[in-house]
Amino acid sequence: MKYHFIGDVVSENGVYFIKIPFNVWEVCTGQGSFPVSVTAQGNEFTCDLVPLGKGLYQIPLTKELADALPKQCDVTFRVIEHVANVSGSSPYSLENPIR
Numbered sequence: 047m048k049y050h051f052i053g054d055v056v057s058e059n060g061v062y063f064i065k066i067p068f069n070v071w072e073v074c075t076g077q078g079s080f081p082v083s084v085t086a087q088g089n090e091f092t093c094d095l096v097p098l099g100k101g102l103y104q105i106p107l108t109k110e111l112a113d114a115l116p117k118q119c120d121v122t123f124r125v126i127e128h129v130a131n132v133s134g135s136s137p138y139s140l141e142n143p144i145r
Contacts, residue, residue, distance in 0.1 A: 049073065053086070053105070053121040055112055062112035063096065063104040064121055071101030074125055083126050086111070087119040092126065 053064040064086060071077050080095040084105055091111075095103040105123070107115070 047074075048122050048124045050120075050122045052118055055107070055115045055117055055119060056104075057112060062107040062109055064107060064115075064119070066095070066103050066105065069101035070095065070103045076125075077101075081126050082123040084121065084123045086121045087115050089114070 049068075051067055053066065055062070055064055070080060074080065080103065081092065082095055082105070083092050084090070086105070086107075089111060093106055096106050097103055105121070
């Protein structure tokens with residue numbers, strides 16, 4: 047399921063993120079880690095939501111992406127099974143799993 051909202055792009059102590067304006071535990075019916083696929087103002091990426099406690103989360107951003115986004119942007123995300131390895135250099139695979 048996709049979740050859509052207008053989010054505030056915020057910078058605090060050199061950390062950039064988009065505030066999620068709803069309780070993720072209640073809306074996404076779950077708790078814990080939330081790996082997501084995000085589209086913010088047409089920019090697509092995957093990440094883990096950053097928990098703030100009591101069901102509140104935020105979407106982490108790079109400085110470059112935060113600088114490219116307006117202060118309020120159109121955001122859509124969907125919960126995915128896991129975030130893919132960005133570097134692609136993992137020594138593990140389906141044929142050679144972690145044991």
